[in-house]
Amino acid sequence: xxxxxxxxxxxxxxxxxxxxxxxxxxxxxxxxxxxxxxxxxxxxxxxxxxxxxxxxxxxxxxxxxxxxxxxxxxxxxxxxxxxxxxxxxxxxxxxxxxxxxxxxxxxxxxxxxxxxxxxxxxxxxxxxxxxxxxxxxxxxxxxxxxxxxxxxxxxxxxxxxxxxxxxxxxxxxxxxxxxxxxxxxxxxxxxxxxxxxxxxxxxxxxxxxxxxxxxxxxxxxxxxxxxxxxxx
Amino acid sequence: xxxxxxxxxxxxxxxxxxxxxxxxxxxxxxxxxxxxxxxxxxxxxxxxxxxxxxxxxxxxxxxxxxxxxxxxxxxxxxxxxxxxxxxxxxxxxxxxxxxxxxxxxxxxxxxxxxxxxxxxxxxxxxxxxxxxxxxxxxxxxxxxxxxxxxxxxxxxxxxxxxxxxxxxxxxxxxxxxxxxxxxxxxxxxxxxxxxxxxxxxxxxxxxxxxxxxxxxxxxxxxxxxxxxxxxx
DNA sequence: TTCTCAAAAATTGAATACAAAATTGCCGAT
DNA sequence: ATCGGCAATTTTGTATTCAATTTTTGAGAA
Numbered sequence: 001x002x003x004x005x006x007x008x009x010x011x012x013x014x015x016x017x018x019x020x021x022x023x024x025x026x027x028x029x030x031x032x033x034x035x036x037x038x039x040x041x042x043x044x045x046x047x048x049x050x051x052x053x054x055x056x057x058x059x060x061x062x063x064x065x066x067x068x069x070x071x072x073x074x075x076x077x078x079x080x081x082x083x084x085x086x087x088x089x090x091x092x093x094x095x096x097x098x099x100x101x102x103x104x105x106x107x108x109x110x111x112x113x114x115x116x117x118x119x120x121x122x123x124x125x126x127x128x129x130x131x132x133x134x135x136x137x138x139x140x141x142x143x144x145x146x147x148x149x150x151x152x153x154x155x156x157x158x159x160x161x162x163x164x165x166x167x168x169x170x171x172x173x174x175x176x177x178x179x180x181x182x183x184x185x186x187x188x189x190x191x192x193x194x195x196x197x198x199x200x201x202x203x204x205x206x207x208x209x210x211x212x213x214x215x216x217x218x219x220x221x222x223x224x225x226x227x228x229x230x231x232x
Numbered sequence: 233x234x235x236x237x238x239x240x241x242x243x244x245x246x247x248x249x250x251x252x253x254x255x256x257x258x259x260x261x262x263x264x265x266x267x268x269x270x271x272x273x274x275x276x277x278x279x280x281x282x283x284x285x286x287x288x289x290x291x292x293x294x295x296x297x298x299x300x301x302x303x304x305x306x307x308x309x310x311x312x313x314x315x316x317x318x319x320x321x322x323x324x325x326x327x328x329x330x331x332x333x334x335x336x337x338x339x340x341x342x343x344x345x346x347x348x349x350x351x352x353x354x355x356x357x358x359x360x361x362x363x364x365x366x367x368x369x370x371x372x373x374x375x376x377x378x379x380x381x382x383x384x385x386x387x388x389x390x391x392x393x394x395x396x397x398x399x400x401x402x403x404x405x406x407x408x409x410x411x412x413x414x415x416x417x418x419x420x421x422x423x424x425x426x427x428x429x430x431x432x433x434x435x436x437x438x439x440x441x442x443x444x445x446x447x448x449x450x451x452x453x454x455x456x457x458x459x460x461x462x463x464x
Numbered sequence: 465t466t467c468t469c470a471a472a473a474a475t476t477g478a479a480t481a482c483a484a485a486a487t488t489g490c491c492g493a494t
Numbered sequence: 495a496t497c498g499g500c501a502a503t504t505t506t507g508t509a510t511t512c513a514a515t516t517t518t519t520g521a522g523a524a
Contacts, residue, residue: 051477055244067515
């Protein structure tokens with residue numbers, strides 16, 4: 001469609017990106033089997049680049065490959081999600097502390113733009129887009145810290161956890177609260193109050209953590225091993 | 233050799249493990265081209281599993297794949313190494329604080345065993361083994377925290393950074409100092425002094441960071457873009 | 465009916481062969 | 495000596511084929 005004849009991007013990379021996008025949009029519930037034959041036919045590629053893409057996504061933690069049993073959408077238990085959220089608290093607070101003093105007007109505007117789109121997706125109840133914008137907003141805030149490696153790590157952590165926080169927020173109608181917290185965080189950044197912003201960010205992630213834990217308490221044993229049973 | 237006829241492990245996994253091991257042992261300097269044809273022939277596998285292995289190692293940050301130019305051993309600039317070391321400080325200190333109160337005698341003995349092997353490799357000047365044992369020792373200390381996901385993240389960070397800290401320690405003859413610091417850390421864990429142990433760990437990583445930075449100051453412009461020119 | 469076990473079907477893993485696209489290096493012309 | 499272009503190497507992608515393993519199906523027995 002875009003560049004049928006001259007593939008500037010390798011098929012493997014394009015396949016990886018397409019799959020990652022669709023996984024992040026929540027197209028498949030956790031635990032879904034990804035059949036090589038069916039997927040490769042659907043994407044219009046052969047099995048070789050598809051398998052390379054699956055390997056890459058496995059290393060990113062988005063799919064799980066069991067030998068001779070193929071790939072499934074990665075599934076995290078509640079303790080595992082809590083672990084990763086805790087790592088996010090550590091990394092993101094540290095990043096924000098360094099980013100705030102360096103943030104230019106353009107940085108703040110970029111984050112603000114995501115916040116606006118965010119609100120829009122919220123009203124349309126477009127959960128997939130909502131999750132992706134949530135990640136983009138956070139990353140935009142940390143951009144000014146000028147630490148690309150750490151930023152990439154944080155992005156991967158978001159990719160692995162957003163599925164769960166998103167679901168939690170959808171089911172508990174915490175979307176308004178999350179949006180208000182985001183606005184408040186951006187406002188603190190505008191005021192160059194790095195310490196308060198980091199403290200707020202910490203609480204923001206811990207809130208999601210607690211809500212996820214509480215939801216799991218009341219719904220335990222309802223689904224399989226994983227946190228999420230089905231979605232969308 | 234071990235199981236020629238019945239490969240319980242798939243070739244892709246075996247290839248990934250073998251390549252990771254050799255990369256961590258420092259067999260190839262950073263930036264080395266990995267030719268698919270040559271490597272697959274050397275490992276006795278076809279190109280398909282080799283390419284899947286390279287994709288996986290790319291996602292782990294050990295090799296870098298440029299489209300249509302193939303794979304090279306990953307190369308980090310000094311700022312990038314410093315970034316990752318800083319992430320390590322955050323994660324490892326947090327882990328150690330949680331691990332120390334839960335450490336059993338068996339945990340401490342396991343770490344101690346690595347320390348002994350460590351000393352041995354040091355006297356043999358076996359830098360590759362030294363680096364791997366360094367990682368194992370650290371991971372053994374965090375085992376009791378019972379946070380497998382975080383542990384896996386820390387292991388990946390070690391895999392990406394050890395090449396550089398190892399080189400720095402080799403070139404500056406800091407190996408004795410590193411060993412003394414490790415012994416001291418283990419002793420603090422034995423005394424259940426988590427706070428001191430974490431503070432010591434923090435300083436331990438920051439020491440490596442500073443030495444790396446100082447070495448780079450005096451040797452700047454000597455090699456290419458990366459921190460390391462050649463090795464072993 | 466339900467359970468168990470064996471055969472069949474489906475799926476994954478891997479090798480090989482072949483084609484196409486891009487990069488690299490080399491060679492000659494200006 | 496530098497620039498442009500051609501050829502060789504290398505990477506990338508597809509198709510085909512086959513082996514090994516898992517999953518499903520189905521028949522027979524309790």
